Amino acid sequence: MKEFNLEQYLPHLSIDCVIFGYEGKELKILISKSKFGDNLWALPGGYIKKTESIDNAASRILFERTDLKNIYLEQFRVFGSETRIIQSSFNETMRAGYRQYDSNRFTDEVISWLTDRFVCIGYYALVDIQKVTTQTGEFDQLLEWRNIHDLPVMMHDHNDIVLEALTALRLNLDSKLIGFNLLPEVFTMREIQELYEAVYERSFAINNFQKKILDLKVLERLEKKFTGAQNKAPYLYRFAK
Amino acid sequence: MKEFNLEQYLPHLSIDCVIFGYEGKELKILISKSKFGDNLWALPGGYIKKTESIDNAASRILFERTDLKNIYLEQFRVFGSETRIIQSSFNETMRAGYRQYDSNRFTDEVISWLTDRFVCIGYYALVDIQKVTTQTGEFDQLLEWRNIHDLPVMMHDHNDIVLEALTALRLNLDSKLIGFNLLPEVFTMREIQELYEAVYERSFAINNFQKKILDLKVLERLEKKFTGAQNKAPYLYRFAK
Known part of the structure; x- marks a missing residue:
């Protein structure tokens, strides 16, 4: 596979999506098991193309994993600590994982880019699980719906991102009811x-x-x-x- | 003056601050008249150092203009259209303005960097105007408090950013009362x-x-x-x- 195309993306800027689903009276989120390690879990995320808006990038990332279009997504917080990713305990694992997976695609330059500082824009969506056809993105080994109380330890600050998304969801849920088309x-x-x-x-x-x-x-x-x-x-x- | 030091900042990522002040029963914001043109107005903004968190960058930008420390700032929205800045009607004016102001400091490379696509993280603060000592930052000719109903047309999408900040401020003001130390x-x-x-x-x-x-x-x-x-x-x- 050819080298990962860095040039198309804005550097240092990522999107992670907390995709809430509601099924059988349970609130769940969609999480991704990474291709690049054993039992490495993450939120479905990605990067922003230079030619797309951040909202369109979030919609594309959601679409790639759920096959759903026109889903209401909401930005809820930016995660921008200067030590984010670069001082994550997962950073070394990720470097090794990329290299091992495909060193042609993940060259040293690409790995440096992927494991450098990232400011992450958090988006959440609320979807009807019945309507979702999950499909793995380029970084996913598999995707799984998990009850919000039964999440694994995820990489970097992803568990914290879920908590912040939940706080944002609870704020003014009344005004979001129609937009979400959840029921x-x-x-x-x-x-x-x-x-x-x-x-x-x-x-x-x-x-x-x-x-x-x-x-x-x-x-x-x-x-x-x-x-x-x-x-x-x-x-x-x-x-x- | 020596060349503007690009290397210290994350590219494509900026912060703009809507600094609300309350005085004489009026809600005002602090706006900046740019050094780089005639009658060019903007929100006080800046870039994020590679060594600082986004929250600290916002605090620094606020401190540089108001001499206030430890002010509660809140992220309220990210402005991330793919045409932001690059297709702004102000872009050409800014390019010419930088060049004319100081072509040693603002080299072609620097100007390209400054007028490229920027994803902007919006922060707002609410301060007691009596406690503020305004001081111009590196891009400001002067700073002025203006009633929110008496704002000039500002560059790029800055007037829209103010409207979004106001919407965010109104949301759950009750829970922000103490944090703001406004009264x-x-x-x-x-x-x-x-x-x-x-x-x-x-x-x-x-x-x-x-x-x-x-x-x-x-x-x-x-x-x-x-x-x-x-x-x-x-x-x-x-x-x-």
């Missing part, structure tokens, strides 16, 4: 409450929660589906256009 | 309300506002000062330690 087309009040409970990791009182959500005035209530046990059937909702 | 040591309820009114550009009903602020449970009420007209004297508050 199915129609859903019950119970389902939306379960989503909130998974994100905030706490339970909400049903009556208060229902009032709070209805007060957002973003939901449209549909007719009850006739089930033969009509009184027990919950109302279905969808987001108002 | 004097002790203050009245009226003063804190005036600050909110300046930031949100709207009036608040006195009773509701007072309840909302007290519910934050961050204020400590002090004794009324004896003024001879004791019933009319407002309570003074300070932030609880």
